[in-house]
Amino acid sequence: MTARLSRSLPQVNRRVFAGLSSRAIPRVANVNASARAGLVAHRNTWNLAPWTCRVTQANIARYSHTDSGSSVQPNPSIFDVTPYRGSSITEKHWMSQDLPVVATLIEPQAILHFIEFIMHGILPNGKKTNLALPNSDEFPLFMAPSSQWAPAPFNKAALSTVQKAIEQITGPEDLSGLCHIGQNIHFLKSCLWGGLAPVPASRWREKDLNHPDNFTIAHEYLTSVIAVFEYLNIPQIRTNMCDTFNKISGDFGEMQDALNARRKAQGNLSPELNLVALWEQFIRALYEVMTSTAHSWVLARVAELRERTSDSFSAIPADNPEGPEMKIFSQRWTDLIAVTSMADFNIWISMDGYNGYDAPSEIIAGLHNPNLEDQDKNYGFSKLLFDRLAKCIEAQNEAATVQGPSATQSDAARRERLSISTVVQNELREKIRGRVPSPQPPVQPWIQQLLRAQEASLDMHPRESHDCGFGLAIYRAAHKFSDEQWERLQRDLEAHLSAWSDDVQRADELKPLLKLHWFDCKELGIDITNPITAARRHYQQIRSLDEWNHKIAPSVFLLIDYMGVNSYLDDKFYASFTKDKSFLNGDFQGHVLAVGADFDDSATANESADRIANEDPQDEGFKYPGHMRILGNLVWSELYPMLMLQSVELEDLWRQAREHPMKIYTGPTVPSQVEPWKEWNATKTFMMDSFVEFLKQKNPTLAGKVEGLRKEGSL
Secondary structure (H helix, E strand, C coil): CCHHHHHHHHHHHHHHHHCCCCCCCCCCCCCCCHHHHCCHHHHHHHHHHHHHHHHHHHHHHCCCCCCCCCCCCCCCCCEECCCCCCCCCCCCHCCCCCCEEEEECCCCHHHHHHHHHHHHHHHCCCCCCCCCCCCHHHHHHCEEHHHHHCCCCCCCCCEEEHHHHHHHCCCCCCCEEEEEEEHHHHHHHHHHHHCCCCCHHHHHCCCCCCCCHHHHHHHHHHHHHHHHHHHCCCCCHHHHHHHHHHHHHHHHHHHHHHHHHHHHCCCCCCCCCHHHHHHHHHHHHHHHHHHHHHHHHHHHHHHHHHHHHHHHHHHCCCCCCHHHHHHHHHHHHHHHHHHHHHHHHHHCCCCCCCCCCCCCCEEEEEEEECCCHHHHCCHHHHHHHHHHHHHHHHHHHHHHHHHHHHHEEECCHHHHHHHHHHHHHHHHHHHHCCCCCCCCCCCCHHHHHHHHHHHHHHCCCCHHHEEEEEEEEEEECCCCCCHHHHHHHHHHHHHHHHHCCCCCCCCHHHHHHEEEEEEHHHCCCCCCCCCHHHHHHHHHHCCCCCCCEECCCCEEEEECCCHHHHHHHHCCHHHHHHCCCCCCHHCCCCEEEEEECCCCCHCCCCCCCHHHHHCCCCCCCCCCCCCEEEHHHHHHHHHHHHHHHHHCCCHHHHHHCCCCCEEECCCCCCHHHHHHHHHHHHHHHHHHHHHHHHHHHHHHHHHHHHHHHHHHCCC
């Protein structure tokens, strides 16, 4: 029965988005609750992805005239936030909107995630709703016009509820659900929308961002989160988000009336549906996840940086308060105080005006504080800090009369005075953000979803559950290695892909379920001179087969080429980069290729697997090639969940990698991280162009060979 529902929903949805909604709707048998609570939702997330993504892309593409270097002006009907400059600590992010995009304010996939939610009743924050849910035979009706199934007078709609809701977000008639925004800010917003931390704790340590030499980059990662919420709280953006939500709420209101009327006509005694309340509850929980994830992450990273900065303070002689070391320390400590304050006051998404939302009487961190603006104006931090500091100094001076100079000059005494700012901010935070000022975020939504799916599979027939799983296909396109080297490569690569779960709730339960499925290009007879195109063709043929349909992601697969192999086996592969102190060593590790399975590569038929390593991001012709390199330990923690949740597409991740010296996705980027990448790329391009021009005059044949090597990625 589970399989029948899993097949029926994609079939109905396919008709909706293909414009074939006139066909009859198949009846769907009841399914057991546990199956509905997990595996069906997971299957539908994958199976619906190609159609929903295409609809969204098609709508937005009509208004997306903002590519870098384009002479076409942005559509004036779409609100443009790129001129916004933010606060003093976020201005650099707003000034770095080199690649503006047309973005949706409410992510389109929220509609499908809402449908999944009302299947199993589990909210994004992990809590279970107490509201009535639709019956299993009613879910296909969300994908079909009410004119096909609803009793009069509720049978007027020519479009399905899902399609109407998505079009409220993406247009085409009303563009208020869209805006022009820098891709750097929008990408991080999409990560937070999916409940993902900007930089997981393990990656933060891997990048060594707590090291004093990397403070500027670390600080920019913190302020990048603040910039996202500055964006979401621009008055016009906030109004447009609320209006879009309310329009969708209206669509679900019509749907609930039609469903309740249908139930009444059929003599169905099920409790009355309130889809409007369910939609409000779902978005409120999603906003709660976004704000709690962002706020707790910023505070956790600030705490680490404070500890490391305090250590540097202890190393500064007390008798040299005006030295350069003290000036650096003072600036950094002030920066951390400012980030903390901005996080407390800015990481909010107010739901005032949202249909169905009842403002609570108490403060709810991240969602509701009616006095927030007044508290911001009357923060009182400085006065309270100086009062506390004066009392501390007075107490230490009194102690010095008995204990001697150590009472005021010891490291412990100096740290006590220093810590007062942290204590004061912690006390004020409760007034700003309530009794639970920084709630711990729940288990990441994608992990919740997969674990529910795994639990549901336990109730299935063994043969059916055997055909299900969570995995990625990976193609071997490099063969000039010994068996021993290849075994080492597989071992190191799979270990690297598994190195992502530190400090991630319930990740250890999920990790054993995530599988790589290996395919050998040579054994399959795939053309290894053009492996990406050939592997894509093979993948398109197998992904819908019963053997693989529910085991591998349909929209992306992995490929390991010679560059990827050497990144794991050759200790000197990154030597020129890891010696450069302007680069983060954590951004140069073993990597694989992630390939878009549906990319049309007809325009790049002569590509090679390694060509992407040599593309010049300064070149106007540098376009998304349908694949990108990604660090191995980001495959399961970022690539897989982002594509599964449809938070972003592979091209969005590629934009974050396009400036990297080797075009590798290393996670969200910040300006001071990217600046040395750009300098390196510009220097390389200048030197190679000059060298080739010189060779053309001296030895045209050799110049042609060098050009060929550049195109192959060998130089």
